[in-house]
Amino acid sequence: MRFFLKLFFSFWITLIMMAGLVAWAASQLRDSFERQLPSTMMHQAEERKALAALMAREGAESVRQRLSSLANRDGFLVFDGSGRELLARSMPGTHLQTIEAMEKSGVLTPLAATAPDGETYSFHLRPPHPSLFRVATDNPLYLLLIIILNGVVVFLLAFHFTRPIKKLRDASLKLAEGDMGARCQSISLRVPDELSHLIHDFNFMADRLEKLFHAHKRLLRDISHELRSPLARMRVASALIQPSIPDSCENYKQLEIEMERLDNLIGQIISLSRPDSVWHVASHDWIDLNCLIETVVADVRYEAGQGDRMVELDLSETVIIKADGTQLRSALENIIRNALRYTPEKRSVMVTSVQNGQTAIITVYDEGSGVPEEQLEEIFKPFYRVEEDRGQERGGFGLGLAIASRAIKNNNGTIKAANRLEGGLVVTVCLPIPKESRDFMESSNGSES
Structure with missing residues (x-):
């Protein structure tokens, strides 16, 4: 309710201020108009004399042409003996009554002139009425002052109300992108309003999410470490009984395979559940990308x-x-192994590398069944599988691409997936190439020679 009242009174006071400013400007413009009125009427009187003289010399048609060409023709009314206006203009009754009253009082006296054809015409002056637009254009400083003050007040109001909303939006976007430490700066107010309560609730929600997120990762890490001990004992026991088991025993071979899969799963979970600080402590060295790809392949x-x-x-x-x-x-191992896992027998996985400006682009194509369009971004999330049983059949757990995505982003790169028109999935990795890369290559070639 406090925010509503603040918004209500802000606009109310602003409108009152604007009304007062317009009233003040109108009074100033009216004073300016009244000061200019005598000179304007004198100019119209001189022009009327010239029109009457033209009527006496050349007649009504010349006066009609002359009057039509005047910019201030509305200040003159010319009537013939029958009361018809020369330019056939229709005048409001109030204007005609005002002119008649002023003529009877002697303030304005009509001027008569006889045309060569003997027709008598009466020339009347029509006092100018104040026009806000005309007076404002004649006095642009007042108009400019109103526009500037209005703009300043509206800008301050808009800035005051939108600044905390923008901060809240920025913080929410950071939180949505995975920055669990994103918070919105609180508003210092003597009397908290709805907006400050909203920011406080957002920060409280972010705190809870961060704690739950870290608790979830810690739980995965602890469970994985706890599973390592019984798995190690199982491996020792398996090694001890191996001499007494025939080589043709399929159950023992399957046991070895399942233990290997479990060990890989635990390793991936531990890797993925590492704190962000551990991931970001990276040793960035100069790397021959093609050489690294060849080694992985x-x-x-x-x-x-x-x-x-x-x-x-x-x-x-x-x-x-x-x-x-x-x-x-x-990252590259996980991407290529994932593509290989879903590629049918007798088919191939293609790995390409090209340079586009200051970007290295690595592309991995497979010939599998692809991924539904709405799930292309989901496959980079931990434990996500397109089909519930697909990963188990292929030997995956939905962690490889999640680990790859995290590693690529930690190296300032991007990763995305798309379906191929001819079938299959294509994963594209983009990595920045520093401007110093060329200098490093030249120095390396020089040292080798």
């Missing part, structure tokens, strides 16, 4: 060969970037 090709899947490379010229090699390698 070489490691992945063995896995691809087991399923008759191929990984093809199409790399452009040498690209040198500054990034954390460990994080970038992990």
